[in-house]
Amino acid sequence: MLQLVDFVVRNRFFLVFVLLEVLSVWLIVRSNSYWGATYFNTSNYYVAKTLAFSNSAKEYTRLDEVNADLAKENARLNALVTKLNQTNSADAPAGYVPDSAFAARFTYTVAKVVDNETNKTNNVLTIDKGTADGIQPGMGVISATGVVGKVRFCSENFSLVTSILHSQFMVSSKLVRSNEIGYAKWPGKDPNFIDMVDVSKYTKVYKGDSAVTSDQNSVFPPGIMVGKVESIAVHPNQTFYNIILRLSTDFRNLSYVYVVQNQQLGEQENLKARTIERK
Known part of the structure; x- marks a missing residue:
């Protein structure tokens, strides 16, 4: 308290000067309409800028939460789009009506990438979901923009995913415009490019055409980029x-992914196993 009193005493002339300046500005603003309007417009401008900066800072601190919410919403929309595509398939013959359980067989679980490789011949990535979340080896993994890979190993809380940037990984793919089916296989070089093999040269292929997962795929839903x-x-x-x-x-900036579960995959595999046994 004594220090405060000492400060006021030592700086009394300066404090009186500041007080008189503030009083003068207040009197001018109060008695002159022009300067009053100018003051309020200026003050409102800076208050608005300050509030905008404060809100931007608050939003930035919540980006992780916002991204997680968006990833969950994308998972729900992916399941809905997949079901609609299966129910109203563009290349289905007239009169074909898919079983409702078949159309809704794919479900999605959101996961966050905690480790990722892109510079090796056989790349893998790690996600923060495991057997405790219903993840099992063999499930497909996609992102909001396309195919990512396939679950290889699982622990209780983590899973190791074989990336599409792996020399032993192939995914059945279809060219949208020509409907030609081949396989996407990484040659082990640039993480931005992948080869598509087994496409007949007697089919017209267009530069810029999209390659998506084909219907001949039990791991990934059809139509994934x-x-x-x-x-x-x-x-x-x-x-x-x-x-x-x-x-x-873009594997260098991969953050959230979706683990795809085909709920009828076990039934398909059991049927194949019975066929092999009888041969």
């Missing part, structure tokens, strides 16, 4: 194109 045709080449003594796709997923 893989990439777009970047270049097309063919050698005279070959019967297949050499197609390079630009991947739709």
Whole structure:
């Protein structure tokens, strides 16, 4: 308290000066309409700027929460879109009505990427969901923009995913415009590009065409983006194109993914196993 009194005493002339200046400004604003309007307009401008900055700072601190909410909403929408695509398939023959359980067989679980590789020949990534969340080896993994990979190993709280950027990983893919089916397989070089193999050179292929997961796939729902045709080449003594796709997923900036569960996959595999046994 004594220090405060000492400060006031030592700076009394300056404090009186500041007080008189404030009083003068207040009198001018009160008695002159022009300066009054100017003052209030200026003060409102700076108050608005301050509030905008404060709100931006608060929103920035909540980005993780907002992203998590958006990822959950995307998972719900993915399930809805997949069901609608299966129910109203564009290439289905007239009169075909899919079983409702078949149309709704894919479910999605949101997961966050906690570790990711892109610079190796065989890349993997780790997500923060495991067996405690219903994740099992063999499930597909996608992002908001396209195919990511396939679950390989699981612990209680984490899962290791074989990335599409893996030399042993292939996914059945279809070119949208030509309806030609092939396989997307990474050559082990640039993480932005992947090869599409086994596409007949007698089919017309268009640069810029989209490659999506095909219907001949039990791990991924049909219609999930893989990439777009970047270049097309063919050698005279070959019967297949050499197609390079630009991947739709940016693996260097991967944050949230969706683990895809085919609820009828077990039934399909059991049926195949019985067929093999009888052979």
